[in-house]
Amino acid sequence: MTDRRRINGPPSGTRPAVFASSLKSASGISTGRPQRERQPNELRKLFLKTGLIPSASGSAYLEFEPSASLAAARSSPQSLIPPSSALKLACTVHGPKPLPRSASFSPNLVLTTHVKYAPFAARQRKGHIRDASERDLGVHLETALRGVIVAERWPKSGLDITITILEAEDDRWWGDAPDSHDAPWGMMNVLAGCITAASAAIADARIDCLDLVAGGVAAIVSDETAEGETSSPKLMLDTDPAEHKSILSACAVAYMPSRDEITEIWLKGDHSKASLGTDDKNLGHEALIDGAVNAARGAHTVLAEAVKESAERFAGLMLGGNAA
Amino acid sequence: MASTAPSLTLPPSQFARLQPHAYLLAHLSPPASSNQPSIRANGRAPSQFRTTYANTGSLTHTNGSAVVRVGDTTAVCGVRAEILPTDDIASWSVSHSSSSNTNKRRKIIKSENEEEEEEEEEEEEDPNEESHIQDLNLLVPNLSLSTGCAPGFIPGAPPSALAQSLSHQILNLLHTTRLVRAEDLRVWYQPPSLGGEELERHNAEEQMDVDVDEAARKDGEVKAFWVLYIDIMIVSMAGNPFDAAWAAVLAALRDTKLPRAWWDVDNEMVVCSDVVGEARKLTLRGLPVASSFAVFEADAAAGWRAVIVPDAEEERLIEEGDRKGIQRRWVLADPDGYEEGLSQERACVVVDKVRGKTVIVKMEKNGGWALDGKELKGLVDVSERRWEEVKTILEQC
Secondary structure (H helix, E strand, C coil): CCCCCCCCCCCCCCEECEEHHHHCCHHHHHHHCCCCCCCCCCCCCEEEEECCCCCCCEEEEEEECCCHHHHHHHHCCCECCCCCCCCEEEEEEEEEEECCCCCCCCCCCEEEEEEEECCCCCCCCCCCCCCHHHHHHHHHHHHHHHCCECHHHCCCEEEEEEEEEEECCCCCCCCCCCCCCCCCCHHHHHHHHHHHHHHHHHHHCCCCECCCCEEEEEEEEECECCCCCECCCEEEECCCHHHCCEEEEEEEEEEECCCCEEEEEEEEECCCCCCCCCCCCCCHHHHHHHHHHHHHHHHHHHHHHHHHHHHHHHHHHHHHHHHC | CCCCHHHHCCCHHHHHHHCHHHHHHHHHCCCHHHCCCCCCCCCCCCCCCCCEEEEECCCCCCCEEEEEEECCEEEEEEEEEEEEEHHHCCCHHHHHHHHHHHHHHHHHHHHHCHHHHCCCHHHHCCHHHHHHHHHCCCEEEEEECCCCCCCCCCCCCCCCHHHHHHHHHHHHHHHHHCCCCHHHHEEEECCCCCCCHHHHHHHHHHHHCCCCCHHHHCCCEEEEEEEEEEEEEEEECCCCHHHHHHHHHHHHHHHCEECCEEEECCCCEEEECCEHHHCEECCCCCCCEEEEEEEEECCHHHHCCCCCCCCHHHHHHHHHHHHHCCCCEEEEECCCHHHHCCCCEEEEEEEEEECCEEEEEEEEEECCCCCCHHHHHHHHHHHHHHHHHHHHHHHHC
């Protein structure tokens, strides 16, 4: 059944373009994998700006710094296949607004989160209707934010948070077979970005929060060494899934630095096999969570700057309004 | 004394919310004594457009992309190209055999009097071939408003009537302007001639070459089409979404690069080359630019009256006012959300310039009777100036 509210393409469907270079043997292209050029605990830069969407009560735009390989591919393109991608998303907050008449009474603020990929956001074209993974992201985001907002200050009100992902992180390197990584690792990065952006947008909407919640990602990866063997697993912060051959386990957290509280943990993968060196006595998952928290601390500094900027703009507006 | 003062003065922002019509009217027709120029509430002159920014090619996973910001309205457009093999088109074998014959015939005629038709060729090019774009749905624009761009649009809900109508307007405009050439979207295949081995190898090389000359093409075969999925996300909505969306589509299509594609006989599929140097840009026909207008009436009740025939009394008053130099009606270019809410009548003019000559590609007006032929002519002039403006913006990005 075709969607009659949208313009549909050819009824027989279309196929994504197949590149000749990806048809060749896997050994031929394995050299092209982008390499991580950051230190294991070095984060990518963030661009975060609030208030770009005036019709919303609060808004934020977030962009990750393109990884070294992508930046190189942008400046001097060699291939039409992008080596990796960098997250770009826009977040809007509408509300607090009265709940519709039909809604039942709620003594607290009712939070609705909505995450949608643009059709052109990922390597595979996304549909117009939210799929399960997008709904899943929405639920994760909601749990991350619910612990932060002081909900009892707005009884009988609703707050809509909408995130449009213009460009998502890759789940794996494009040259890898689709089943070589078992999980969509890119979603973790997307979630961390969503949390940071939503937090900035909520602050921009001037809704009372306990703290600025920031998202962070850490992963245990085993990379390829020069000899083509896999090295011992290492803990890396803010991983770009395209840069690693195999991610054993990854963790995304939503973290409030000033209260040292975590509102959301999402941990995937098998970390039991990972022995992180002899000097590290931590269990795998604790090291992972600590790593993710550290990544979130890094994001928090950017977040604080963006919120400060938003507050200054608001103060300027108030001052200007009074003077006029 | 001090206590009464606050109740009498309202900050402008509150007045604008309480009495929007009076607020805008007061800006447009300031009292003669104040000596102020007539200006819109947003500080623009009536025929002034908002500042426009454009940026292209920033999205990784697209063949072409653009962000266009017109004032506070932001549209992001991404173009994705996918392959439609002709084997998948149900009616292809039937329709193709007839069309290819006529095509061949025409090609022969063309080669005979090629010299004098050199100039005309561009215009004359395949009226029935062009319909491929329309018949096979090779251009698929979809506009999404449910991005949280404005409070009215519920995210996750099916596209609103406005979003559907905008998508269709864009589709129609793409078809009527014939902006994208069907030739750019075809993937050709030259069957190797059954000569000696050397000839075959030569041919195999040639079939890889997309730029084979027209003469060689006529015994070629279309194996697939590129389908362009043009998705527009209105990220921020502050009035006049159509102009921004269309500008974004235009900028994205100008940025679009299609990889070199050929039919791979061994795999029986279309294969693309990822070499950047071999990718081709689309060659678009012209540069149609949309300009929208809204008509603001001094009489606040004008919109309520459900009269089909112009009210003679009202018209007489306006004409009288014109004579006295009192303006009762303003045509506002590029209305923002606030002005759109206050006006019933809209007009949209899409113009293009071909060799210095202005061509009206589309003209639409609805919702009232204020704009007559004379005023529409004026709007075309304004759109012409806007065309120059947009052209420089798009060429810079």
